[in-house]
Amino acid sequence: MNHNSPPAYQGKVKYSEAKARSYQNVPEHKNRAELRLIERAFRHIPHGSVLDAPCGGGRVSQLLAGKGYQMRAADLSEAMRAITQENFESVGLNIPVDAEDVEKLTYENLSFDTVVCFRLFHHFPNPQIRERVVRELCRVTRRFVALSYFSPYSVTSLRRRLRAARRGRVSGKHSTSLREVEGYFGAAGFRLVQDFARLPLIHTLHLAVFQRGNS
Numbered sequence: 001m002n003h004n005s006p007p008a009y010q011g012k013v014k015y016s017e018a019k020a021r022s023y024q025n026v027p028e029h030k031n032r033a034e035l036r037l038i039e040r041a042f043r044h045i046p047h048g049s050v051l052d053a054p055c056g057g058g059r060v061s062q063l064l065a066g067k068g069y070q071m072r073a074a075d076l077s078e079a080m081r082a083i084t085q086e087n088f089e090s091v092g093l094n095i096p097v098d099a100e101d102v103e104k105l106t107y108e109n110l111s112f113d114t115v116v117c118f119r120l121f122h123h124f125p126n127p128q129i130r131e132r133v134v135r136e137l138c139r140v141t142r143r144f145v146a147l148s149y150f151s152p153y154s155v156t157s158l159r160r161r162l163r164a165a166r167r168g169r170v171s172g173k174h175s176t177s178l179r180e181v182e183g184y185f186g187a188a189g190f191r192l193v194q195d196f197a198r199l200p201l202i203h204t205l206h207l208a209v210f211q212r213g214n215s
Helices: 017-023 028-042 059-066 078-090 127-139 155-166 178-187
Strands: 049-052 070-075 097-099 112-117 141-150 190-197 205-212
Touching: 028 059, 028 141, 028 190, 028 205, 049 059, 059 070, 059 078, 070 078, 078 097, 112 127, 127 141, 127 178, 141 178, 178 190, 178 205
Parallel strands: 049 070, 049 112, 070 097, 112 141
Antiparallel strands: 141 205, 190 205
C-alpha cells in the first residue's frame, strides 16, 4: 500500500483542529434551516436507535436526542470527535462518539434502526465511492437511511459550476442527481420514501429518506 498516495476525497483529511472548529461557525439562519430539514425528514422515521455518521460537531445528534431518538455519533476526524464530545458534555448528553470511516464501518450488520448521513455525500468525486458508502450505510441499518446530497438542478449548483469554470478548476463540491442516488440505494434493496429540500430549484442541499424493502 502506498501511504503517500492522495486521499480518495479531500473531506477525508481536511479537518485539522483549526478547520474542524471553523466548520462549527455556521451562520445561524443556515443552521436553523438545515436542522428544520432534518426535522421534516424524521417525521417519517419512528423513534429508535440512530447512527449519525459523520457527526461533524454533533448538532444533528443533539437535535434528534432531544426528540427522543437513541443516538450514536461517529466521525473519521479526531478533531471533529473531540468537538462533538465537548458539545455533548456542555448540554449534558451521554452519547457515544466512535472513530469510524463511512467507507468501511466496523459495526455489525443491522446494528441501528436508522442511519443519518448529513453534509458528506457532496465530497465524493466519483460513483465508486458513492456506491461504496451507500452500501455501508445500508448494511448497518435495519430500516431507514437519511442521506443529504447536492442536487445539480438548482440555482446554487449552477452558480457553483460557473464560478469553478471561470477559475479554470473543478469544484470540490460534487452534485449528484436524485436518480443516481436512488440507483445506489435500489441496488442495496432500499426504496425512496421522500426527498426534502428548502426550495428545490433554489437550494442545492437535499435530504432523502430511504427505507429497506417495500414495506
